[in-house]
Amino acid sequence: MDVKLLELNFAQLSRAWNKSKFNNYSDNRKQAYRDRLASLFNKLQAEDFSNLSPTQVKDRSYIIDFFFTSLQFLDSSTLNLIPFEIVECLGESLKEWIDPHQDFIIVTSLVNEPLGFSFNPNLAFNNFLYTNIKTVYNEEFPQRLIQITLPRFLVRDYLANVVLYHELGHFIDVKYNIASAIHNYLCNHYFNNALNPQDKADVQKYFPYIENYRTYFLQKQLPPTIFYHLREYFSDIFASQYIGECSNYYLDYITKKQAQHGEEHPSTINRVDIVNKFLKSDTSSYTLNLILSATQQITNRDLSIRYSRITNNEFYNLLPCVISNEQQLHSLFILGWETWLDDWNKISAINNMQFQIDANQVYNIINNLIEKSINSFIVTKSWEKANAIAEESN
């Protein structure tokens, strides 16, 4: 890479940084990450690029790319752009799957695509980047970023945002290499004919193309389709621990109940089926059992129902729900979906509405009430914590 191009790249970064460096983050860890970026920027700025070797130029280029991506996600993670309510819910489930000393920050980037939900593992797991920064500039980033992308116009849509639990599932999968381990085990057992007929049939159900891959397996040229599909199955099950079958509802809608699998995604029918089996504790599926047992062995944590139902759906009374614990927090999404799928005349009747309530009104009501329920839980918890600190210091 030419030095001039690196300088161009840095000039672009300087412009972006000028816009972002004054961002305020309520999360101290995001602020700390931003401060590390500030320090890194000063070091980049102080360096004379013209004296660098081609390898060094390339290294700097990777660092600038890293800086840009960090900015992209931090910029969209301010309070004004992403509701802290949804991030809090994801944060609660994240806590259950990582060790306390591990410092990951959930950050979001907003895109204009209506189906633009995705997870990118780069800033969480690309050790090369962090080592490079440490070697070149002696800068360490104690926090890693969990990059989740979502559609800009759905940031306050708590029905659609159940998908974010699935994206978090991808992070957990990559962190522990779960799908990768299952993939090796499954393929070895299947292609070496180590499965009984019933288990073999179950594998063929969830991976209907698998028999066609036998030759590729023997030639050690197995395409990644099975691995990709395992990632999706894992993330679907991971999400359903917290939001039950809600991800199925949204999945059905966005994939139009797709009956055929694609390169990266299994058929919607199979995805819904495996989630339903998991939720019903149906132990008949070899594939599901393999995912469950492998996850337990690898992470020392169980894939299990981790939400607790709120018995009284107060949304019908136009009230936010009172949440007692984190498990109930997740089930708000279930309540929201159930209300949406129910007969809206119930809302009109209970509240003596003399007019027909329409879809837009119900959509706003549900989203507002979910947000306020989460918000009140966070506020109450923060208030109690602040009071305890105040009492201690008195």
Next chain:
Amino acid sequence: MLLLKNQINELISKGDLVIRPLLDESQINEITVDFRLGHDFLVSVQSREPFIDASLKEKHQKPISSFFQETRRRLGETFMLYPNQTVLATSLEYVKLPNNVYIDLNMRSSYTRLGITISTIVQPGYCGCVSLELTNTNKNPINLTVGARVFQARFFKLSEPSNYFSQSRKYICQVRPEASAVNQDKDLGVLNKLREEYE
């Protein structure tokens, strides 16, 4: 009839009056309930449009929301209220009023003394966070804390119940401030027809 503390508490314990979250029971005073400043603000900003059109005269008018910028704060963070700036905010608390009780809102005396005024009535049966239209009449900016008890409500009981949902409502279960929907007033449509006849 103005409700007293024990009457307000009774309504709450029966579930007829809902205030969530009620962080501190001391918010319920002898004749008022203190409410806290919420997280969300709509701040009036100058736009390329020359004026806010609260009529239906202009056919291609910009929405009123385009004259406001949304901003959020977390509990304990602060928000600067500048002199003569209109800021829409909400209470931290979500309320649901009985169908025979309305509330009359004022700033708490400590804030009125700083030059912040509000005066609003919330109708019987209303449910949502209470909308606040804050204006700072002081010559100096005032820094407010999210979660602070900034305003208070007096509760009045009517002799007869009323139905909040006897007609379609512009604001249901509002939890963040919403810009004025004045252009949706049906009367404006009628009055606009009249004006068109003059022309």
